[in-house]
Amino acid sequence: xxxxxxxxxxxxxxxxxxxxxxxxxxxxxxxxxxxxxxxxxxxxxxxxxxxxxxxxxxxxxxxxxxxxxxxxxxxxxxxxxxxxxxxxxxxxxxxxxxxxxxxxxxxxxxxxxxxxxxxxxxxxxxxxxxxxxxxxxxxxxxxxxxxxxxxxxxxxxxxxxxxxxx
Numbered sequence: 664x665x666x667x668x669x670x671x672x673x674x675x676x677x678x679x680x681x682x683x684x685x686x687x688x689x690x691x692x693x694x695x696x697x698x699x700x701x702x703x704x705x706x707x708x709x710x711x712x713x714x715x716x717x718x719x720x721x722x723x724x725x726x727x728x729x730x731x732x733x734x735x736x737x738x739x740x741x742x743x744x745x746x747x748x749x750x751x752x753x754x755x756x757x758x759x760x761x762x763x764x765x766x767x768x769x770x771x772x773x774x775x776x777x778x779x780x781x782x783x784x785x786x787x788x789x790x791x792x793x794x795x796x797x798x799x800x801x802x803x804x805x806x807x808x809x810x811x812x813x814x815x816x817x818x819x820x821x822x823x824x825x826x827x828x829x
Contacts, residue, residue: 712774712775713748713749714745714746714748714749714751714774714775714792715745715774715775715792715794715800717744717745717748717749718741718745718792718794718800718809719800721733721736721741721744721745721800721809722800722808722809722810722811723808723809723810724736724802724808724809725807725808725809726802726803726804726805726806726807726808726809727740728805730802731743731744731755732744736802736809737802738757738789738790738791738801738802738803739754739755739756739757739760739790740755740802741792741800741801741802741809742757742760742777742790742791742792743755745792746829751829753829757779757787757788757789757790758786758787758788760777760779760787760790760827761779761787761790761824761825761827763829764777764779764827764828764829765827765828765829766825766826766827767826767827767828768826769823769825769826771826772793772826773793773828774793774794774795775792775793775828776792776793776826776827776828777790777791777792777793777826777827777828777829778790778791778792778793778799778814778823778825778826779823779824779825779826779827780819780822780823780824781822781824782822787824789801789822791812793826794811797813797814797815798811798812798813798814799811799812799813799814
C-alpha cells in the first residue's frame, strides 16, 4: 500500500510539472496574441483563461502527427493538452471531441471554446481553440507550427462545421 501511495504522488507531480513547462521559442511567422494572457474579460471563468494561456504557451511548437506534448502537437493533442493543464479531461481525437462537446452557436463563442472543421469529408478532421476576435489557436499541419488563424480566412470559414464547449 505505501508503494501505491508514493506512486500516485509521483504521477501527480509529473502531470503538474508537465503542464508548467517553459515557453517554447516562438516561430517568427506566428501571429502574436491579441491581448495579454493575464487579462481576464468579465464573465470568463478562470479555467477558460487557463486553457487559453496553456495554448498560447505552445505557440511556435512544431506540428507532430499523434503529438500531445510540448515536443510536438497535432490539433486534437493541443486541445487535449491545454484542457488537461487545467484538470479537464477531453477525448483525444477531433472527431470524438466533436461528439462529446456541448454544441453551441457561433454567436455564443467564448475563449476556450472549440471550433470543429471538416477538411476531408465525411468526418471532423480538425479542431482549434477559440481565443477572441474571430481568432483561434491550432496545430495546422505537417511542417508547420502551433499558431493563430482567423475565421475570416475563407479556407477556415468554408470548412467550419461548428463549435463546442467542455
